[in-house]
Amino acid sequence: MSPPASGRLADAYDLVIFDLDGVIYLSDKAVAGAVGAVKRLHDEGRAIAYATNNASRRAAEVADLLTGLGVPATAGEVLTSAAAAAQRLADRLEPGARVLVVGADALRQEVAERGLTPVSSADDQPVAVVQGYGREVGWVILAEAALAVRAGALWIATNTDRTLPSPRGPLPGNGSLVAVLRTALDREPDEVIGKPEPVLFEEAVKRDAAARPIVVGDRLDTDIEGAVRAGLDSLLVLTGVSQPRDLVAAPAHQRPTYVATDLAGLFEDVETLAIGAEGTGWRVTDGKLDGHGDPVAALRTICAAAWDGTDVSALTGATDEAGAVLRTLGL
Known part of the structure; x- marks a missing residue:
């Protein structure tokens, strides 16, 4: 657009x-x-x-969390990778098919509600493995998933986000857990559902x-x-x-x-707000940032220059204000 x-x-x-x-x-x-x-x-x-x-909450739980924070929300406004992954499995598998679930209880419930049978052991001969983020995911269930995939089970990941943001900094996300199986199996998931x-x-x-x-x-x-x-x-x-x-x-x-x-x-x-918008108060010339105003407006100007082919790797400030903006932006 x-x-x-x-x-x-x-x-x-x-x-x-x-x-x-x-x-x-x-x-x-x-x-x-x-x-x-x-x-x-x-x-x-x-x-x-x-x-x-994030596949650790169902739509209604997400809506409740948002409402509790003061954000008006309904379950009908929420789309989760857990629900989308479960639906994809239901579209591809026979009713009642066994699916080994790696992740939170929310993912297990989504799978069950679509007429499939959640299991937790490769001995149950699952025809698919679905993997989503769960705080309790550990070696035991990952080992079962590896055995199931090696035996021929379809492997679907809800997402491959390497990290999750938190107030303490980025934490390991589902992509980090997918990487465990990727390393063990030397292959990629058959399908990734989320963004x-x-x-x-x-x-x-x-x-x-x-x-x-x-x-x-x-x-x-x-x-x-x-x-x-x-x-x-x-x-x-x-x-x-x-x-x-x-x-x-x-x-x-x-x-x-x-x-x-x-x-x-x-x-x-x-x-x-647009990248490359005119009148930002900033310009990049001869390896220097010059101008004054909002640091994020400066960031948009720098991005426009970089994306147009200008080398900004050693950008410096033409003034004290510009230098301070670069430091604020971490550039």
């Missing part, structure tokens, strides 16, 4: 698809400003969806019959790449995993349409 020329960002789209971890909350605590921003969208009657790779695959975004768009949706996320390699694959505009917020240095170095398939500090960006002017 081509970005609109002017107006509030939220006004330019008919559906806002939010990632959760690192965007709305970190673990079980709200990201600063997120509750007010999402509530404001609800109060304005705007369509909202939540698309999460950056476009499945969750496509389902959200279908549910709301949206003509112009936007994805809001904190990860370049899942949220933003998923949006690019789905042909959707995207807003990267700097409240979670991906940071300015990651953004500057992002390959074409992981570049967002817009960048903002946090969800307050949804109510800012489109023309100030």
Whole structure:
């Protein structure tokens, strides 16, 4: 999609698809400003969806968590990789088929509700293994999964996020656990369901019959790449995993349409949020950043230069203010 020329960002789209971890909350605590921003969208009657790779909660549990934080939400607005993976298995397998579940109880329940039989041992001869994040996942169940896959079971991963954001810093995510089996089996999963695959975004768009949706996320390699694959505009917020240095170095398939500090960006002017927008107050010339104003506006200018082929690896500040901005951004 081509970005609109002017107006509030939220006004330019008919559906806002939010990632959760690192965007709305970190673990079980709200990201600063997120509750007010999402509530404001609800109060304005705007369509909202939540698309999460985290397979440890069911849609109703996610909605309850959001409501407990003060965010108006219903289970119908939530799409999880656990539900999508279970549905994919149900579409591919015979009713009652045995599936070895690696992950939280939420994933096991999703599998059972679709008429499949969850098991926890390779001795049960499962025809598929589904792997999602679970805090209690350990060597025993991973060993059973390895045996089942080696015996010919289909292997589906809910996602391959290497880390999960938390108030204490990034923690191992499902991708790290998938890497254990990848190393042991010397092969990739047969299918990955969650972002950056476009499945969750496509389902959200279908549910709301949206003509112009936007994805809001904190990860370049899942949220933003998923949006690019789905042909959707995207807003990267700097409240979670991906940071300015990651953004500057992002390959074409992981570049967002817009960048903002946090969800307050949804109510800012489109023309100030887009990468490469004019009038940012900043410029990159001869290896130096010059200008004044908002550090994130400087980041957009730096990204535009880098993505256009300018070498910004040794960028310095032309003024004390510019130097301070570079330090603030970690560049």
